[in-house]
Amino acid sequence: MNTYILDSSLLEKFKQAVSDHDDFLINTYSNYNGKNLWSLICSAKDWLSVSVNGLPYIDLTHSHDDVRSLNVLQLITTYDIVLQSIEQLHRVFEMEYPLKKDYSVFNAAVPDDAYFAQIRACFGAHPVDLRSADGTKSTNKYFASWSSDISNFGDNGDYSVYLYSNNPDVVQPIRFSMSFAKIHEYTVKRYSLLSSMINVIEKKDGMFIEEQRQQEIRRRSDIVEQLQILLKENSTRIREGDGYHYDIQTLIELFTAPQDFPEQERQKVAQYLKSLHVLVDELYEAFQSMTYSEDGMAHGHLLHSRSPKFNGLHYDLEKVFEYLNNPYFRADRVDYHLRSLIIEGVLPPYVSRQTDKLDLQLPLLARLTYNEMK
Template structure:
């Protein structure tokens, strides 16, 4: 049995979750953004990063009885690879939401698998295809599609062949072609996953940047003045809603004052005093 020894600290996704929940302004910025509820995207990504970080080390890849009966091994290996893929896609989604475009910084990185023609992400997608998502319909042996009609089909997974921790045979649809061995080392997959998961440290900083940029931009917008206290409150209530929300900031205080000044006093004894209070410009 092979124990997954990936070094993923689940405290990091908890730290990111605490950061996005730290300031209600962040929620307000993304719950309705460009016509979409992007807060829901963030929540989904956080949930699945929690699932992967807390659950992936509990996957036990058990070799059954050699190459010819690797049923459980194949399923557990697939589970592990798909979990890493969920981690990758969740991190990329967070970058898309927080940056407003695809600024995921490891898009062209080749430092782990060291493939000359394709990035680590593209090569990992090929590993994912071979070991689980569509092993019975592959267009290449190495993730680089050739301009021909050759296709490949993977065998079940095994850990008993040499050269790799986990391997398959790739069968060609060309009668004259020999089977090709393809595999991966779990240490490389772990390193690949850790490097992407640790991007949460950068994403935590981006949350602060998003909030500070919003505050800075709103500070540049002047608030109109009106000598009529009620009109001024209406302006302030609208500005508070646009800058923060209708629920936070000074919303409660402004609406309280607005209701107070809108009270129509009928009692002649108290009316002059109330009118004088309403007209008072003192803070």
């Protein structure tokens, strides 16, 4: 097992922060100045996970020299993935990268980032096409020998290569060594910057919430117009097609249903529609205050029955709702399920497949709510 690993708990905290604030992150960064930076966030998070979780299994003590040399390259490459991910996340969140001119780890003639790039190049990234022997600018090109551990070189560090110049006047090769402990220290220092990113995500989301609270949502007496306003607010404050989008769209459908059914049924659904006003008010307050309960709306049962009374009808209800919401659902398959719900009194006897879908949905939800309250 490789001992040069990274603290996985920090990665888990970062992943949790992304999950906790994903509505804000997707809404903000899926189209940020014309670029989908949410995809970049996901890519960085995924490759950080691959790197951090894979590091312990890199075998630096393999018995075969060539395999061990490749595994050293794997360690360096894995560290490099971590570094690239951290740098990209800094760009996404418009954070200043604080270690751009840091010399503290390698104490070389160039900043640590440039020196690590030299290590990466010499030990396998492009060892046959080197433009420097130590990370500084050079007029010569260099070519690295195979890498080997210090037991073969007797040098400081853990692994070394010989660098040969393309200049025929330079006869002696240059020995270039690196230490596992040093490249690990260098990587940990940058990986630790995830902590500040977690804080930035939380801060940015908090600022967004406060900004939205300051934006007063328009009030309208017409319920459908009010719902259309809330539908737009859902896209702005949560994200388009998510959050309460489906519930608001359903409410609009319920209030705009033709109601082409007997007068007695109209009276029943009118009472149900009246009860839905409290849910509309609850949605308004949730958007205005930017507070959303994990358990959903207190009056969400008006659209989503939670009563155990309907457990025996779960499959029939599921298929009828699929028929109502899925345009690709084969309509002839719903007849059996409609009959089952009519027999149980969950649907009125006059409905059929020929009934307008909105006029089927309205009494269905009204009766589910009424039966739940009985």
